[in-house]
Amino acid sequence: MTFLGMPTAPAGVGQLRGDRDFPSAAKDAVQDEQLRRNLGNATATIRAKRARTVQEVPDWEELRQAGAAIKDEVLAHLDTYLQQLEAQVVAAGGTVHWARDANEANAVVTRLVQATGSTEVVKVKSMATQEIGLNEALADAGIAAYETDLAELIVQLDHDKPSHILVPAIHKNRTEIRDVFRREMKGVPADLTDDPAELAEAARNFLRQKFLTARVAVSGINFAVAETGTLCVVESEGNGRMCLTLPETLISVMGIEKVLPTWQDLEVFLQLLPRSSTGERMNPYTSFWTGVTPGDGPQDFHLVLFDNGRTATLADPQGRAALRCIRCSACLNVCPVYERTGGHAYGSVYPGPIGAVLSPQLTGVKENPSLPFASTLCGACLDVCPVAIDIPSMLVHLREQVVQQDPHRLEAAAMTAVAYAMSSQRRWTWALRALRIGRPFARLKRLPGKAGGWTASRDLPTPPQQSFRDWWAER
Amino acid sequence: MSAREDILDRIRHAKADRSVEVPRGYRRADAATASLGLFVDRVEDYCAVVHRASLAEVPALLGRLADGRLVVPEGVPAEWLGGLTFDSDAPLSTEQLDRVDTVLTTCALAIAETGTIVLDAGPGQGRRALTLIPDHHVVVVRASQVVATVPQAVARLDPRRPQTWISGPSATSDIELQRVEGVHGPRRLDVVLVTEPNLP
Ligand code: SF4
Numbered sequence: 001m002t003f004l005g006m007p008t009a010p011a012g013v014g015q016l017r018g019d020r021d022f023p024s025a026a027k028d029a030v031q032d033e034q035l036r037r038n039l040g041n042a043t044a045t046i047r048a049k050r051a052r053t054v055q056e057v058p059d060w061e062e063l064r065q066a067g068a069a070i071k072d073e074v075l076a077h078l079d080t081y082l083q084q085l086e087a088q089v090v091a092a093g094g095t096v097h098w099a100r101d102a103n104e105a106n107a108v109v110t111r112l113v114q115a116t117g118s119t120e121v122v123k124v125k126s127m128a129t130q131e132i133g134l135n136e137a138l139a140d141a142g143i144a145a146y147e148t149d150l151a152e153l154i155v156q157l158d159h160d161k162p163s164h165i166l167v168p169a170i171h172k173n174r175t176e177i178r179d180v181f182r183r184e185m186k187g188v189p190a191d192l193t194d195d196p197a198e199l200a201e202a203a204r205n206f207l208r209q210k211f212l213t214a215r216v217a218v219s220g221i222n223f224a225v226a227e228t229g230t231l232c233v234v235e236s237e238g239n240g241r242m243c244l245t246l247p248e249t250l251i252s253v254m255g256i257e258k259v260l261p262t263w264q265d266l267e268v269f270l271q272l273l274p275r276s277s278t279g280e281r282m283n284p285y286t287s288f289w290t291g292v293t294p295g296d297g298p299q300d301f302h303l304v305l306f307d308n309g310r311t312a313t314l315a316d317p318q319g320r321a322a323l324r325c326i327r328c329s330a331c332l333n334v335c336p337v338y339e340r341t342g343g344h345a346y347g348s349v350y351p352g353p354i355g356a357v358l359s360p361q362l363t364g365v366k367e368n369p370s371l372p373f374a375s376t377l378c379g380a381c382l383d384v385c386p387v388a389i390d391i392p393s394m395l396v397h398l399r400e401q402v403v404q405q406d407p408h409r410l411e412a413a414a415m416t417a418v419a420y421a422m423s424s425q426r427r428w429t430w431a432l433r434a435l436r437i438g439r440p441f442a443r444l445k446r447l448p449g450k451a452g453g454w455t456a457s458r459d460l461p462t463p464p465q466q467s468f469r470d471w472w473a474e475r
Numbered sequence: 476m477s478a479r480e481d482i483l484d485r486i487r488h489a490k491a492d493r494s495v496e497v498p499r500g501y502r503r504a505d506a507a508t509a510s511l512g513l514f515v516d517r518v519e520d521y522c523a524v525v526h527r528a529s530l531a532e533v534p535a536l537l538g539r540l541a542d543g544r545l546v547v548p549e550g551v552p553a554e555w556l557g558g559l560t561f562d563s564d565a566p567l568s569t570e571q572l573d574r575v576d577t578v579l580t581t582c583a584l585a586i587a588e589t590g591t592i593v594l595d596a597g598p599g600q601g602r603r604a605l606t607l608i609p610d611h612h613v614v615v616v617r618a619s620q621v622v623a624t625v626p627q628a629v630a631r632l633d634p635r636r637p638q639t640w641i642s643g644p645s646a647t648s649d650i651e652l653q654r655v656e657g658v659h660g661p662r663r664l665d666v667v668l669v670t671e672p673n674l675p
Contacts, residue, residue, distance in 0.1 A: 006485055038651075045652045062501035073495040079486040092635070098479040150658060151649035167649060174650050196650040200658050207659065212569050212608075230634040238607065238645040238660025245603045246569060256482065263634040267626035268501070270640075274589075281517060282589035282642035285660060287603075289637045295566070296602035296637055311485035320491060 007101070008364040009309035014102040014133035015161075016309075016363050018347015022370040025345040032342075035171050039342050042170045043333045049279030050330060050384070057275065066268045068388040071324035074259055075314060081226040081259045082305065088229025092291020094301040105306040106137035109218065109251055112302055113143050116249050118216045122207075124233065124243040125149035126220025127165060127327055128253050130349040131362075132308060134218070145218065146210055148239035150203050157184040163343030163351065165329035166277050171342050174199065207239065217243035217298070221254035222326070223269060224303075227262045230290045231303070234273060236283050244287050250298035256305050257314075257323040269326060272386035276328035309362030318397045322358045324387040331381035331391065337374055346371065353381035357394045365401045372398035504630035507623040509587040514621050515668065517590025521643020522656050523664040530669055533615065534558070540613045540665050543576025548601025551581060555615070564601055572608040578661075579613045580606055583638070585621045586628045590643065592616060592666065593628060595636040603637055612661040614641075617669045 009016050018025055029035060054060055074081055086096040097112075099105035113121055121138065123129065123145050135145040147156045151169040155162050158180045162168030169177065174194040181188050181202055188202050219240070223232040231252060233240050244250060260266065274283045292301050314320045332338045332352030343351035348359040348368070356375055360368035372395050381391045476484070515525045528536045534557050545561040562575065581599030585592045592614055594600045599615075606612055622628050632638060645660030656662065 006489065042652050059501040062498070065498050066501055069495055069497040073497060075491050076493050076495050078491065079483045082483070082486075098477070098482055100478045100481055104478060148659075149649070150647045154649070167652065169649055170652075177650055196653045197655045199650055200647055200655040204658055211659065212573055225634060228634040236645070237647045237658035239658070241603065241607050241639065242659055245607055256486075264629060267504070267629040270629070271625050278648065280642070281520075282586075282591045282640070284521070284641065284643050284646050286640035287638070288634065288640075290635050293596070293637050296596055297604075305482075307482050307485065311482065311489050314486065314491050315489035317491075320489075 006312035006315050007307075007309075008312045008367075009131075009362045010101050010103060011363075011367065013106070013137075014131050014308075015349045016131060016359050017367055018345075020347065022341075022345055022347065022374045025347060026337075026341040026374070029341040029345045034173070035342050036340060038171055038173050039339055042164075042167065043339050046167075046279055046333050050276060050333070051279075053275045053279050053281055056281075057271065063268055063271055064386055064388050067272050067326075067386055068321075068324060070260065070265050070268060071326075071387050072321070073261060075257070075320055075323055078256065078259070078314065081261060082256055084226040085224055085229060085259050086305075088226065089231075089291055089301075089303050090229075092229050094229070094291040094303055097302060097304045099304060099306040099308075101306065101308045102132035105132050105253060105304055105308070106134055108304050109134060109253065110137055110141045110143065112249070112251050113138065113216055113218075114141065116216050116300075118143075118249075120144040120146065120214070121216045121218050121251075122146050122148050122210055122214040122243050122247070123152075124217070124219045124235065124240040125152050125168075126218070126253060127349055128220045128255055128306070129218060130162065131255075132253075132306065134253070146207070146214075148207055148211070148243060149235075150200060150237060150239075153203055153207070154180055157181070161344060162349065164332060165327050165350070165352075165354075167329075171344070211239075211242040211246060214243075214247045216249045216251065217247040219243055219250065219252045221252050221258055221303075222273070223266060224254060224259045225261075225263050225266065226259050228290060230263060230288050232266065233287045234270075234283050235285050235287075236278070238285055241285055241287055244289065245297050247298055249300040249302070251302045251304065253304045253306065255310055256307055257310050273326055273328055276326075276330040276384065276386040309364075312364070313358070313361040316361065319357070319361050319394055321389050322354070322361055322394060324389055325354050325358065326387060327354075328386055330384040330386065334380040334384050336376060336378060336380070341374075346374065353391045353395075354389070357389075357391055357398060360398055365398055366405055369402045369406065372402060502624060502626065504624075504626045506626070509621045509623040509627075511587070511618055511621060511668065511670070514585060514587035514590060517587065518592075518643070518666055519590075521590055521646075521664075523590075523643050523666055525666045525668055527668050527670050533667065533669060536667060537579060537613065537615075540667070541577050541579055542611065544574065545577045545579060546572070546575045546605065546609065547579045548599060548605055550598025550600070551579060551615075552599070564605055566602070567605075569604065569608065572604060575609045577611040577613060578606050578609040579615075581615050582620065584628055584631055585616045586625060587621050587623050589625060591625075591628070592641045593632065594639045594641065595632060596638075597636070603639055606639065606641075607660055610661055611663045611665070612641075613665045613667065615667045615669060621668075 178194040583595040
């Protein structure tokens with residue numbers, strides 16, 4: 001359903017839809033042994049790290065509640081905060097541009113780069129620019145975009161796609177990465193080994209000259225403070241600082257939901273984000289800037305605000321909380337479906353549990369009907385989400401929309417999704433049982449065994465009754 | 476209608492406006508006092524090196540740490556620099572900075588719980604490029620500048636100044652999640668913690 005005729009993200013540009021639906025993509029992915037091993041190792045490591053550093057924080061639950069409420073406040077008065085942000089950025093010497101969708105945002109950025117006369121840009125990792133397909137749009141205009149985040153560089157050099165929000169090359173191991181570097185990186189020593197330190201050094205040398213000579217940078221944004229016009233980028237490697245500091249022109253691109261009301265609100269998010277995403281107490285580098293600072297950093301600053309389906313998401317009271325997401329990727333790392341399929345199967349730049357609820361809302365569920373079913377509703381994502389997005393209930397809500405719109409697609413699109421993903425017999429049996437029991441199941445407050453862990457603290461979301469029973473009867 | 480008007484209009488049509496109470500039950504800015512031991516512990520956890528020194532020991536220590544070609548921004552106390560040869564930021568071009576080995580700065584404040592050092596371009600800190608391009612950063616933190624928590628830091632900082640929050644040296648975990656220190660930012664971070672009380 002498109003709420004009140006609100007436009008969703010247009011097709012044919014950017015990366016919110018896959019070439020195939022989730023079930024068929026997932027089927028291939030789970031057969032890739034190497035991919036599953038890489039994913040298994042990586043997600044287990046990062047889960048353990050996150051658990052350790054979160055445990056250390058005595059007021060984690062209070063921070064989470066505050067984080068969720070601050071984001072809800074933003075969504076409740078988004079028009080006010082965006083206008084405030086615009087006024088503050090302009091007052092500090094920046095320029096603000098608005099774009100209804102991916103095509104408009106790409107056109108704005110392309111025009112801004114062209115105005116500088118430069119034919120290349122350095123980029124710091126940004127989900128937003130991947131969502132809108134900016135690199136492709138720039139390439140069409142003859143502008144080369146160099147990804148500078150190590151993982152993004154690996155993916156770009158290999159002509160591959162990112163598969164994880166935070167660790168885009170999580171699906172590749174060190175040997176595969178060494179092979180990509182040997183093959184694609186100019187000037188790399190022929191005897192480059194697969195030692196991560198040596199690989200990082202190769203990337204440093206490869207990008208150094210680009211950083212020192214680049215005239216234009218494009219960045220994403222983690223947080224934008226309406227009260228002061230201050231922008232924030234959180235990173236690890238220093239490539240972000242290079243992009244944000246050295247070029248003459250900086251173009252930052254953000255979805256309209258990234259704004260925060262006040263500078264003080266950052267005291268919450270700068271605690272929630274690093275521990276949830278990399279499991280560090282704090283990431284190595286966080287940069288803040290407000291417009292233009294004479295003699296320090298880019299003297300020409302542009303902020304591009306884009307919608308691309310966010311207002312359509314905002315219009316659904318049961319779906320809008322997906323816009324709270326701060327892209328920490330904690331929900332990916334705990335998801336049993338993601339762990340088996342990896343990110344590519346989701347077809348969108350946003351994979352995992354958040355992708356299953358965000359992508360279909362940005363595009364309209366008609367265009368991503370299988371994603372709301374790419375889940376066992378196990379609830380692990382809600383438990384770790386630093387802004388407490390109730391992804392399981394949202395999935396059920398979106399499933400109902402899929403069924404309402406096109407009942408015939410249900411079996412093909414839906415049920416097979418999770419079946420292919422879940423190779424573990426025990427989990428799959430559990431998932432089936434959950435679906436079969438349907439609504440009565442939802443009344444239980446506590447389940448026996450492993451699944452009981454999370455039902456103790458909340459009610460289970462209720463799957464739509466009719467559709468699942470139909471499916472069960474037919475099968 | 477402009478894109479701006481259109482988007483603002485869509486937001487109003489989404490009918491999301493309601494009143495939201497933000498519960499701030501977490502530890503606020505007034506909560507805790509900082510522990511220097513915790514700060515040292517957390518910084519070392521990032522593989523940065525911490526040197527405790529009394530004020531009198533600072534010049535000799537800096538003399539030992541500042542290797543190679545050195546740049547020092549305006550505002551670093553002159554009495555710390557006795558005997559050191561260094562460039563000032565005249566300003567230096569990017570190419571000139573690329574030939575500098577070490578940068579020596581002060582900081583705006585530091586956060587114990589997260590082992591973070593904050594630069595805000597204040598006296599002795601220079602512009603952002605200065606602490607980015609040289610491979611080695613030596614930063615002096617006075618004990619009185621260490622706050623306990625992130626909220627305490629946010630409350631003391633001025634958002635209109637450009638800021639860099641530094642928690643250990645540049646690092647990546649992009650290859651099999653194995654941490655590698657030193658990618659694009661300074662590969663070595665030395666923290667001089669001046670423990671002498673009643674500093675100017
Ligand atoms: S939905 Fe929550 S857990 Fe998942 S990426 Fe977003 S903020 Fe993180």
